[in-house]
Amino acid sequence: MKRFLVRPEIYYGSNALGYLEGIEGKRAFIVTDAFMVKLGMVTKITDILEKKHIEYEVFSEVEPDPSLDTVKKGLNQIIYTKPDLLIAIGGGSSIDAAKAIMCFCIHLKEKFIDTHSIKKPWFVAIPTTSGTGSEVTSYAVVTDKVNNIKIPLNEALMIPDVAILDEELTKTVPPAVTGDTGMDVLTHALEAYVSLQACDYTDIYAEKAVQSVFGYLLRAFKNGGDMEARAKLHNGSCMAGIAFTNATLGINHSLAHAFGAKFKLPHGRSNAIFLPYVIKFNAGLENGMVKNPAVAEKYAAIAKQLNFPAATAPEGVRSLIEGIKVLNRVLGIPTAIKDMNISKYEFEGSIAEMTEGVMKDICTPGNPVQVTEKDIIRVFKEAYVGLENL
Known part of the structure; x- marks a missing residue:
């Protein structure tokens, strides 16, 4: 028996960010990079969350080819935040980092009793480049910069629940x-x-x-x-x-x-x-x-x-x-x-x-x-x- 998996929900076209207007939750954890913050891309999301009275934390330390150290930092922050919404915005690096952070978090939950209060958040991926396809895949790649190797990860739980494809977010890509x-x-x-x-x-x-x-x-x-x-x-x-x-x-x-x-x-x-x-x-x-x-x-x-x-x-x-x-x-x-x-x-x-x-x-x-x-x-x-x- 073979399987073809079609996930996640995909919202596309100009103004697809409007999906967030109807999102439900109490706390959001946003994974991105400093450039997205500087460009005001993250503000497009936080403005909506504020209107909906959803608390949020922004983790903006993701670098190109995200490192294990970066993922660990994000992991520590997400464990503290305990969000019911995970939102990744940026290129493949930001989405991959969010995937790895969530993946490690869920595995911690399975391994340690003291993280029993952590639940898998509703995961929304918003790509701002047209390349990795990470918003719809079970793959992520992180870099072990100590040993100078890239580590591909592949787990179904890393597939986002929703992908937002808004081409307006890509028009400033060099x-x-x-x-x-x-x-x-x-x-x-x-x-x-x-x-x-x-x-x-x-x-x-x-x-x-x-x-x-x-x-x-x-x-x-x-x-x-x-x-x-x-x-x-x-x-x-x-x-x-x-x-x-x-x-x-x-x-x-x-x-x-x-x-x-x-x-x-x-x-x-x-x-x-x-x-x-x-x-x-x-x-x-x-x-x-x-x-x-x-x-x-x-x-x-x-x-x-x-x-x-x-x-x-x-x-x-x-x-x-x-x-x-x-x-x-x-x-x-x-x-x-x-x-x-x-x-x-x-x-x-x-x-x-x-x-x-x-x-x-x-x-x-x-x-x-x-x-x-x-x-x-x-x-x-x-x-x-x-x-x-x-």
């Missing part, structure tokens, strides 16, 4: 962040599409998300005030999240987790860099042929939907790879690691450590092709030098 997060959406969708657990339901969401990225990312990148493009990307990010939380991800994310943690790079940008090389590996594209025809056919199907040349599976795979490389270049994302001011000596000296992380990553088992350490090392090295001809 072009570079728009590009990085948009490529994160594309990676989520493509990994879900070829995952071992992909199905008809996840394919529909993944296909639409891919079309949203290729159709609207450059528009939003070039003109942040293009609200049609912003709305389409916001919805596409959510759809990709629904796809991958059901179908799982693969080694593209595992590679990005390890590489991003080691070299302190944004997650979306790391995903974008590896995507062409992972597609090549998964399809088994070599000398104009494919070794993994079933996977290659799925990539080719996406290429056809995008109206790329795809008369044969190998041609479709090549077209998709080239399309992604062109998209990266226009977005200012390098197509090879060597172009990122990372020396070959430093990179190769880190491969063994990063490969170990990839092999242990919870995303790796979902890859459509089983991998060995040798395979991962090969992908790392190809991504470093780049591939001009396929």
Whole structure:
């Protein structure tokens, strides 16, 4: 028996924040970052809570790639607050931090009698970037900065109860962040599409998300005030999240987790860099042929939907790879690691450590092709030098 989970409730479109006007509760715990406070985004929420006479605490210490220490600080505060509402607003980092805080809190409740008064709060996620899809997934990623590793978490209890997709909250996102997060959406969708657990339901969401990225990312990148493009990307990010939380991800994310943690790079940008090389590996594209025809056919199907040349599976795979490389270049994302001011000596000296992380990553088992350490090392090295001809 198989399962496809559709959660949470989704409120979308301009002024979707109006959902909060009808929310019930006594105490709210808001998880965000200092920039959201500075921009006045948090005030949009607290103004509503004050009108409804709902007490609130704001935890605004979340940083990009939230650390375990940050999660612990938030955990201490939420235990003290004992909220019946948990509201996360910001990028994927804020939502992931809120998820981890709640997850650890619930586990504490199960383990220690003295936290018996803590109940699972009603969880509302409000993304302000269009990338992670964290508002609809059971995944979260936190960083152990002592050991320099990213820790992916996956528990159903972390899925928010409500997601609010208001594109108005994304219009001030800078072009570079728009590009990085948009490529994160594309990676989520493509990994879900070829995952071992992909199905008809996840394919529909993944296909639409891919079309949203290729159709609207450059528009939003070039003109942040293009609200049609912003709305389409916001919805596409959510759809990709629904796809991958059901179908799982693969080694593209595992590679990005390890590489991003080691070299302190944004997650979306790391995903974008590896995507062409992972597609090549998964399809088994070599000398104009494919070794993994079933996977290659799925990539080719996406290429056809995008109206790329795809008369044969190998041609479709090549077209998709080239399309992604062109998209990266226009977005200012390098197509090879060597172009990122990372020396070959430093990179190769880190491969063994990063490969170990990839092999242990919870995303790796979902890859459509089983991998060995040798395979991962090969992908790392190809991504470093780049591939001009396929």
